[in-house]
Amino acid sequence: MKRKFIRVLSVLCTLVVLACVFAPTAGAASFTNSVATKSESILLVNTDTGQTVYEKEADTKRYPASTTKIMTYIVVIENVDDIENTRVTIKKDVLDKLKGTGSSVANLEAHIGKTMSVKDLLYSMMVPSGNDAAMTLADYVGGGSIDKFVDMMNDKAKELGLKNTHFKNPDGLHDEDHYTTARDMYTMASYALKLPYFEEITNTTEYYCEGDDEPLTTTNYLIDQWRGGDYYYMYAKGIKTGTTDQAGRCLVTSASADGYSYLLVLLKAPYKEGVEEEYYTFTDAADLFRWALTSLELNTVASTKTPICEQKVKLSWGKDSVLLVPEKNFSAIVPSDYEEKWITIETNVPDEVDAPLDTNTVVGTATIYYQDDKMTEKQELATVNLVPSEKVELSGFLYVMNVIGTIMKSYWFLVAVGVIVIILVIYYITSKINRKKAKAAKKVKHYRNL
Template identity: 65%
Template sequence: MKKFICVLCALCVLLGAATLPAGAISFSNNVVTRSKSILMVNRDIGQVVFEQDADEKRYPASTTKIMTYIVAYEHIDDIENTRIPIKKSVLDKLKGTDSSSANLADHVGKKMSAIDLLYSMMVPSGNDAALTLADYVGDGDIDKFVDMMNEKADELGCENTHFMNPDGLHDDDHYTTARDLYKITTYALTLPHFFEISNTTEYKCEGDEYALTTTNYLIDQYRGGEYYYQYAEGVKTGTTDEAGRCLVTTASADGNSYILILLGAPYKAGEMEEYYTFTDAADLFRWALVDLQMQTIKSTQTPICEAKVKLAWGRDKVTLVPEKNLNAVMPKDLTPENIVVETNVDEVISAPLRTDTPVGTAAVYYVDTKTGDKQIVATVNLVPSENLDRSGILAVLDVIGTIFRSYWFIVIIVAILLILAGYVIAGKIHRNRQRKRRKVKKYRNF
């Protein structure tokens, strides 16, 4: 059942991606950001609304643990009742790494539930919990677990991602992109418990006296201070000197929901420790939630163009409209000048025509009047605005006309004319010869 649910989740993500708008629009805004790579997507329809170097390879730091959660969850049948031993040999691998910890050293020689370990990994970003889960799922081989992570990345269509460990500690060959991390997170959000765990600010494991607290100040009302943003939810932070500050988070308000990936914000231990990812996230969320809204760009009643028609009695043109409503997230101050449509329809289309049968396509573009940038919103099918039947008489005449215009018909006619011409010429030659013979015969008789 666990495998079935995971396969179903993957299918939902892939099918959802197949129905998304074709374009990825990055709307201009006045937000000043410090993160190097940014990807912001409307979760309701999967439309990109802002991006910056989203395909550049970056070190992900502890946002790696989103994939660690996925692989662990999918390979542990019962996360609530499965008990996992806490091994000192596993925890010793983190010595000297200055790793974030969930204090699993207090549980060495004991067992913890898988769900407690998932909370320990995601809430305080415990590297000790990540390694313990990897060791358990990998049957004592953490490298085997990492192979599973890379296999899952391939399965999710991540083209620029490679993992070297389950915790996100720096390795030159451990990288991803904002776009790939979006794919990973979107999938993780379909799995049971993930959102609940990643949005938890305080959690107490079984037998512990003290609670674990989140590293994500954006969602922590009590410890977040100036970084707290009331509409933010989840998901995961990450920080190393090489990766800088990293953050994956979501926000929802007034029926709109966004997911945001931020990688490479400035950070240097002891020198530059500001949380630029939190300020970037809050500012971008405010902009999107205030200035953008879902709009119907073109409806099934919107005339897009006219097409010439043949074989329809008494009609030589038909109006084409979108097959479905085109809904997209757009700036609230959108004007007709911001939308440009380019059609791809045959010069002449033939009846019969039906309102449910596409006869062409239209590419819909958003044009930023400030910058002049032209970005595709979507490509939509075009259908006739009305049904048109075929005229039998016009169809017969068209067939006859087609025959008359066909290459082989012309070749045959030319051949026939040449034969006739040859026959006429041969006949004329024959008659001339006959006349000459008669003249010779008449001369002899004299």
């Protein structure tokens, strides 16, 4: 029953995520800022509106390192009935696959031959980023085949519409054919946040597995007040770190304050073991969150009370045009010091429309752009539907005349008229010929009578 619930929930989550990703009103404005970031791919999205507020190389393929485990979590949680009571045997042959890889682990070797709950294994995977826990879960859910589990990961990626993502393992160890993008990772994380326990587990800084005396501790200093030091950011929550020489430092995280929430993906910040080990993802995240939370705000940029354009109307007596307004008030995240002149609107409407028109009749669309003095290109905020500001009634007389005119201009009407004309011409010519023949016959008869 529980698995059925989780599957139904996963379907609903998929629909919600896809709706958010492909919603016609969704916008993406990469606002200028003074944040000096080190990460090569960045995507910062306001999760209240689904609006992107900053991005950099968000569609460039990158190695995800241990942020891969977000997808591992998704596949596990959707394929295990009861994570608290389902027990998994810790296998030596599975853990041996990680020997020599330099993997981050959750010390599952101490549990070889014993069983652990799936819940404890999920904590072991997400909190200290244990590759041993990821492999153990993949082996269990894959029915003894990690390759089968990886296929399940790729199937889920396709289901979520991730076109630039491919997995080769459940832990994120480097492989040339194991990649994603910041935009795809955002979709993955958005989906996972709607699944059971995910937000709770990924925002945990310390956790004791059953029977353990030592706690698991998070790799995410951004959320760890006691171990994070200067990297700690009080408004941050979760989600997952990742690091390899090839991937650099990676981070997926979120933050909320003053009624605003953001989800951030950072990929390929500088890192090389023993050479460059600074946690640039944490400083990038804190700086970007600080900028977004203090410099951006929600404003109404298109109102149903403010006309966008005037539309020509046919078939209405005494009214040949109507004002068009947005179907709904549209609010967007914009810089708090924005000026109305920085908002421009481009309309896509027909040359004219026919009455009748109601106030909910969609006539066309308007695309809203933002461009401040520092931007070289305008940024699209949204596309909204346009509707009449008032009802426009149909004139019956003009409608009938229009129908008649339409009929008279139609192809088949012209064909019919042409046929009738031809018939009349033939009739006229035939009649004329018959009259001549009759007249000639009358003359012949007259002569014979003489």
